Amino acid sequence: MKFLKIIAPRFTLEEVTELAARHFALKGQIDLLYSERDQNFRLREAGGDAWTLKIASVEEDPAIIDCQIECMAHILAVDPTLPVPRVRPSVDGATTVTIAGADGAAHVFYALSYLPGQLLDEAPVTAGALAAQGAMVARLGRAMRGLYHPAPAGRELLWDVRLLPRFLAHAGKFPEPERQRQACGIIEHFAADTLPRMKALRAQLVHADVNEANMIVDPEDPARVAGIIDFGDIIHGTLVQDIATIAAERPFGDMAPLDGIVEVVRGYNAVTPLEPAEADILYDVIVSRLLLTPLINAWRAAETPDEPGYMHSWTDAVFRTIDALQDVGRDKATAAIRRACGLSTAAADDAPAGEEAQVDELIERRKRTMGSKLYVFYDPPLHMVRGEGVWLTDASGRRYLDAYNNVPHVGHCHPHVVEAITRQVRTLNTNTRYLGTQVLEYSERLGASLPGDLKVCAFVNSGSEANDVAWRMARAFTGNGGGLTMEYAYHGITEATDAFSPSGNYSGAVAPHMRTLVSPDDYRGPYRRGEPDLATRYAAHADEAIESLRQAGLAPAAFMVDSAFLTNGAPNVPDGYLKSV
Incomplete structure (x- = not known):
């Protein structure tokens, strides 16, 4: 393999002094510098400028030296502030000259600016x-x-x-x-x-x-x-x-x-x-x-x-x-x-290094910075550090199959979604009060996926806001003020949507303008699998709720329901239930 055996040139200081003067018009004090396979010298001119004189090994391909010289010139053209040597042309205007050693072997000889420092x-x-x-x-x-x-x-x-x-x-x-x-x-x-x-x-x-x-x-x-x-x-x-x-x-x-x-x-x-x-x-x-x-x-x-x-x-x-x-x-x-590098520090089946904070410490910090009333899932609470696809990984490296979280519909950290978000944030991140093609294209694509006349989009930042706006629209359209929701439902944290969310109301009280419906659960509910007319019998509770609103001087403006009934345990809903309601 080339350069395994070191065949360095062996020119004397006197020879290099004469060669430098003849080929590069350089005169001054010359000192030998270290090199593994070439011979390098520093020449200091009387005026203070210094140059590196390089005599290449006989094994070196002249084309590689041409590449080096072209590379340094390219670097200085692209980024002139980069501290790389510049080539001194020979007296004939060439970047290199060929000289002969004592044994007659040809060596490439060239001069570069000397870069001082440590x-x-x-x-x-x-x-x-x-x-x-x-x-x-x-x-x-x-x-x-x-x-x-x-x-x-x-x-x-x-x-x-x-x-x-x-x-x-x-x-x-x-x-x-x-x-x-x-x-x-x-x-x-x-x-x-x-x-x-x-x-x-x-x-x-x-x-x-x-x-x-x-x-x-x-x-x-x-x-x-x-x-x-x-x-x-x-x-x-x-x-x-x-x-x-x-x-x-x-x-x-x-x-x-x-x-x-x-x-x-x-x-x-x-x-x-x-x-x-x-x-x-x-x-x-x-x-x-x-x-x-x-x-x-x-x-x-x-x-x-x-x-x-x-x-x-x-x-x-x-x-x-x-x-x-x-x-x-x-x-x-x-x-x-x-x-x-600012990258996630764990593979999908591993926990990031340094993510070993104790649960008690995190709970204390959470109470101090986010309030004491914010609850956590599971006992003991889970300290999640990474998501990928259908998996969540905790700080100990244990992986959990995520059958709970409903936000990442295409899996946690889907690369296409991450790239789309990153690309847009790099370009523009502002509100819809300015004109922009991206939001219009998204509205059109979203509308094309929906049936009938559902083509107009209102963009907000959370599910709570979306449900709040939907409730306001329903009231404005119907002129009514009553609402129907499922028992144990959750639809948000605004004042309006909290009324539609009995799952978060530990007192059991229901807002005066709200009525709750029994979950259409054919396994745990009052009407069980195998009995006749399940959809009709469960839907009849809506009639009772509407009548209760009427007696209170209200009429229904909206029925807000999670179509998968997730907070009700994802029951096997009888066919035709929602249509009957």
Whole structure:
């Protein structure tokens, strides 16, 4: 695999001094900089300007360097405030020149503006700084998303986490058996589960190497990113790979690894919101990306023992980070990542992490903030934290089949409904006293689904308001003031609809203008299944109620009924009952 064996150029300072003057008209103090496979130098001109001189490895494809240069120019055109290097043309106006090494091998030579600052691994670690770094990675990805270049399309890069399954045979190079088993488990899970899921994620050209040596911060303000350098690992990959790289290779100091990762994700998500599938896969991509470092170290040590092992000392530290993340576990880590993204923190069959408040504490807070008279269902009360489809999940992770709630007719959190609401709120959220096409289209569609002349809609914000308006319309149309409702009915909390809701009246008193009807229950009611004329006999109670109103000087304006008779226990209503009433 390319770059497994490091074949770095070996130009002397004297040679580079002469080459810089000849090809880029640059003169000044030259110092050698660190690089894994290229040769990098800093040149300071007498006037103070500084440049990075890069001599590429003989193994580097010139088309990849062209892609890097085009990428940096594209980024500066899209977002000029992003701190990336700019290319200095050669004296002939070219972006790169080709030079020969002592062995005659051709190397690409080019010059970039030098970005001053402090390397990330030397900067203090704070939550704010981590979030800022995550945001910068997101801005970088956003600026690169419109760029196309053919060179990275089929590139196989040593550090591309998607190639992790190829390293399975090298897990046996670790001296400790437990590390061998741990590495094999991570690789096998990645190959079987993570990699197939990555194929469905958002992908584009990505930097793929935003690590502690390639991000620069302001030493006076470490939360301000002053530069992103070294586009040499550019690939066509998923967005989560950029997040995983900075999360895997950015030291977190005394901060727990997951806490640091969460802050990076929080910053990234503020610029480019993660999709649920991206948040759900991130833990495994990060752990897998972490494992690449010791695997590559072990491979290089076995295949190229004479090469300098500058990363070998990282192996123990990386495994400690992997251990810390695996101690937390995939579920809790993913819940924390989802929470940082503002997403629900549980799957349909799980409870969100952090939702462990005791029922007594919640009841006390509820009384303090919502009043002591608001009752709750069930004893003990249920602390629900998530709904999906026909299921509700409580804080302990127990799932309940919801055969009770009548509001989400198409299931809890139906994605089509959620998307429609989100889309409209992003566009416009105001009242019907302004003209608008959306409410008219909805009225027409709703009217088309109803029989006869039921075509005119009045929009309100709750069932109580809807029933209140219906009652006012009935009174206005009939000129009457009496109402009929079912015993145990519930129709709202306004003054008008409360009179139609005897289920909430614990005193048993009925408003003077109201009369209640016996539930047409052929199982528990006065007239039972199998007896003749059930519908007529139950409907006769309406005649009695109307006569009672007449004796009080009232006539019925409306009969308000829940057609499923849910508050009456959803009885098997005799055919023809409502028509008879």
